Amino acid sequence: EKVPVSMEINGKKQQLSVEPRTTLLDLLREQLALTGTKKGCDHGQCGACTVHINGMRVNSCLTLAVMQEGKKITTIEGLANGEELHPMQQAFIKHDGFQCGYCTPGQIMSAVACIREGHANSPEEIREFMSGNICRCGAYDNIVSAVLEVKQ
Ligand code: FES
Numbered sequence: 832e833k834v835p836v837s838m839e840i841n842g843k844k845q846q847l848s849v850e851p852r853t854t855l856l857d858l859l860r861e862q863l864a865l866t867g868t869k870k871g872c873d874h875g876q877c878g879a880c881t882v883h884i885n886g887m888r889v890n891s892c893l894t895l896a897v898m899q900e901g902k903k904i905t906t907i908e909g910l911a912n913g914e915e916l917h918p919m920q921q922a923f924i925k926h927d928g929f930q931c932g933y934c935t936p937g938q939i940m941s942a943v944a945c946i947r948e949g950h951a952n953s954p955e956e957i958r959e960f961m962s963g964n965i966c967r968c969g970a971y972d973n974i975v976s977a978v979l980e981v982k983q
Contacts, residue, residue, distance in 0.1 A: 833848040833849055834850075836897050836899060838901065840905075840906070841905060854873075854893070854894060854896060855889075855891040856894075859891060868880055869933055869934070869937060875893045878938070880892045882940060883905040886944075888948075907940060919981050937964050938964050938966065941961050946978065951978050957978045961978075
């Protein structure tokens with residue numbers, strides 16, 4: 832049986848009805864068609880599903896939708912300012928911070944959190960903070976360069 836839950840997603844209030852066991856990831860992708868957030872492993876191992884909840888980085892595959900009552904969710908779709916890309920999106924393009932692109936939304940959401948949470952003081956610290964975001968193409972050096980540029 833579905834239960835009601837309301838939350839703000841990318842600045843828009845949403846009154847929703849969800850199965851109690853639906854993850855935030857499935858709510859975003861399947862109910863709201865916000866498919867920028869990716870499903871890699873679906874069990875907390877890859878970071879492709881990273882979103883922000885009240886500004887904090889979270890793996891949305893490990894989080895139930897019903898627990899988001901009153902929370903503010905930001906996904907990759909909510910990062911740009913209208914037509915203008917977020918500085919981190921611009922830096923990923925400039926530094927070639929991706930190849931196939933599948934992990935990129937999660938990488939960018941983590942990278943924004945890395946700076947906001949004060950963990951971007953050195954390449955080592957950035958790598959440590961972002962170690963839960965796996966990139967099968969191995970774009971790690973370029974991702975670190977992008978984060979360092981935005982940090983300045
Ligand atoms: Fe959530 Fe992999 S899909 S961590």
